[in-house]
Amino acid sequence: MARGRGVSESTAWLRRRPALVALVAQxxxxxxxxxxxxxxxxxxGWRLSWLGAGLVQGLLAASLGQWLGLARWWWWLNLLFVPALLAASGAALPSWVFLAGFVLLLSLNWNSAGERVPLYLSGARCRAGLVELLARREADFRFVDLGCGPAGTLLYLAxxxxxxxxxxxxxxxxxxAIAWLRCLAQGNCRVRYQSLWRTDLSAFEVVYCFLSPAPMAALWGKARMxxxxxxxxxxxxxEVPGVPAERIVELHDWRRSRLLLWRMGGE
Incomplete structure (x- = not known):
């Protein structure tokens, strides 16, 4: 039992650090x-071109990353990382191309540095689990997604x-910007450029988050207030440290995800 628990904890630790998992895969x-x-x-005496070797390496890294539990969107990053480096090394690219690439990555993962919240994407089974839970609420409930990413889950639920x-x-x-544009045509869905810490949670009956272990204790304090x-x-x-969830929904996905629900006033 102790060994199994240790392996499970190690797996969970790696799942919370996707960049490290991607590095291991690479x-x-x-x-x-x-x-x-x-x-x-x-x-x-058989030799493969550098670009061909890069493509083989990318395919293997992408597959290994998936096996280690990375989100699906990491598959393309792992696949193209080394081939892109090899292609760039043989081309006379201006310096602004690399600066633009850095700015692009930063603009997608701004929360990783400031709020210790990397970009996680909720999967299809998570959405199905949320639908099952939300069906228990009154039809006119108000829902907020703290760190909605590109709004895929938000739009699906709306x-x-x-x-x-x-x-x-x-x-x-x-x-x-991506989330805001995607939600423009959905009348009951909108996206705000706002920190989760500046969001008034009293306006909502359901608060959903897919963050990281780092902010959960502080978020629990904010939610209780x-x-x-x-x-x-x-x-x-x-999880919220030291506070057992009232209900846990196992999603049985490849990430071993689960939804943890706390009812305010019920702790």
Whole structure:
């Protein structure tokens, strides 16, 4: 039991650090491909172009990252990372291209540095679990997604519950812009450029978040001060330290995610 618990904790620790998992996938794939190319050259005289080797490495890194539990959107990053570096190394690219790439990544992951909240995307099973939970509320409930990302989950729920009102808050500039544009045509859904810490939680019956372990204790304190009795705080995967959830919904996905629900006034 102790060993199983240790393995589970190690897996959870890695899942909370996707950049580290991606680095492990990249290094592992590079080692395997490097050894394979060396052996092929020694034994068969067969050589692969640098770009071809990069593509093989990218495919292996992407597959390894998926096996280690990374979100699906990491697949493309792992696939293209080394081929892009190899292509760029052989091309006379202006320096502003690399600056633009840095700014693009920063604008998508602004929260990682300031709020210790990386970009996590809720999966299809999470959405199904949320639908099951929200069906228990009155039809005109008010829902906020703290750190809504590109608003995929927010839009999905808004379409499933047309009588309810949905709000997403996001502070990563490019992510916010994408979410805001996507929600323009959905009448019961809007997105604000706002920190979760400046969001008044008293305006909502359901508060949903998919953050990281770092802010959960502070968020719990904020929720207890602002949320009305009977309202719900729902967290994807991350617990409130020392406060058992009233209900846990296992999602049975490849990330071993779960929804944790706390009812205000019920702790």
């Amino acid at each position: 290094l592992g794939a590079t080692l395997v491909v490097g050894v394979a190319i060396h052996l092929a050259a020694q034994w068969g 379409r499933r519950f047309p009588a309810a009102q949905f709000v997403g808050v996001e502070t990563a500039p490019l992510t916010f 602002q949320m009305a009795a009977g309202s719900w705080l729902v967290s994807n995967s991350f």
